[in-house]
Amino acid sequence: xxxxxxxxxxxxxxxxxxxxxxxxxxxxxxxxxxxxxxxxxxxxxxxxxxxxxxxxxxxxxxxxxxxxxxxxxxxxxxxxxxxxxxxxxxxxxxxxxxxxxxxxxxxxxxxxxxxxxxxxxxxxxxxxxxxxxxxxxxxxxxxxxxxxxxxxxxxxxxxxxxxxxxxxxxxxxxxxxxxxxxxxxxxxxxxxxxxxxxxxxxxxxx
Numbered sequence: 001x002x003x004x005x006x007x008x009x010x011x012x013x014x015x016x017x018x019x020x021x022x023x024x025x026x027x028x029x030x031x032x033x034x035x036x037x038x039x040x041x042x043x044x045x046x047x048x049x050x051x052x053x054x055x056x057x058x059x060x061x062x063x064x065x066x067x068x069x070x071x072x073x074x075x076x077x078x079x080x081x082x083x084x085x086x087x088x089x090x091x092x093x094x095x096x097x098x099x100x101x102x103x104x105x106x107x108x109x110x111x112x113x114x115x116x117x118x119x120x121x122x123x124x125x126x127x128x129x130x131x132x133x134x135x136x137x138x139x140x141x142x143x144x145x146x147x148x149x150x151x152x153x154x155x156x157x158x159x160x161x162x163x164x165x166x167x168x169x170x171x172x173x174x175x176x177x178x179x180x181x182x183x184x185x186x187x188x189x190x191x192x193x194x195x196x197x198x199x200x201x202x203x204x205x206x
Contacts, residue, residue, distance in 0.1 A: 010047040015151035022155045031066050031168050049177040062203045066168050070198040073162040074104035086184045094184050095119040095128060110193030124149035130184040132195040137202060139176040142186035145169065170199030
């Protein structure tokens with residue numbers, strides 16, 4: 001496959017993975033599938049963000065143990081659209097606008113988060129965040145929880161009006177692995193005062 005076909009294949013595999021996650025009623029089993037599939041893709045796929053020379057010895061992203069208390073149902077409150085444009089290197093500029101803010105995280109995580117809609121053809125939901133672990137236990141630029149353009153979609157708002165945000169599925173952006181990438185990072189308003197010890201983390205030194 002050429003590079004474009006490889007990227008197409010990567011995106012398809014990620015979309016299929018999140019489909020499995022959404023429809024597996026055993027949440028911890030779905031999380032293990034997510035961890036195992038991502039580890040294999042990071043080791044073996046030509047579109048892996050891991051540098052080619054490092055893949056043979058790479059064991060996969062490190063994560064915190066699954067924590068059911070960090071699977072949280074929130075309500076979404078509409079907000080006045082705040083447009084922002086972010087430079088993303090050779091990919092040009094990314095435009096996005098805020099469309100909702102969570103209600104229901106503050107008591108557990110010390111803050112609420114804004115959800116963004118990435119503008120342009122098709123569009124998609126984007127939810128980056130930083131927390132008290134950022135820069136120490138996790139990547140300093142924050143992590144992503146939702147990025148539906150890239151297939152990272154945990155599901156839409158339920159009939160009861162709640163959105164489930166499972167922070168065990170939060171992950172590093174590609175720029176955490178390689179300088180080949182320039183990623184949109186969490187805006188200042190999306191920094192939680194609490195420590196989110198779930199999802200991807202830095203490896204623990206021996």
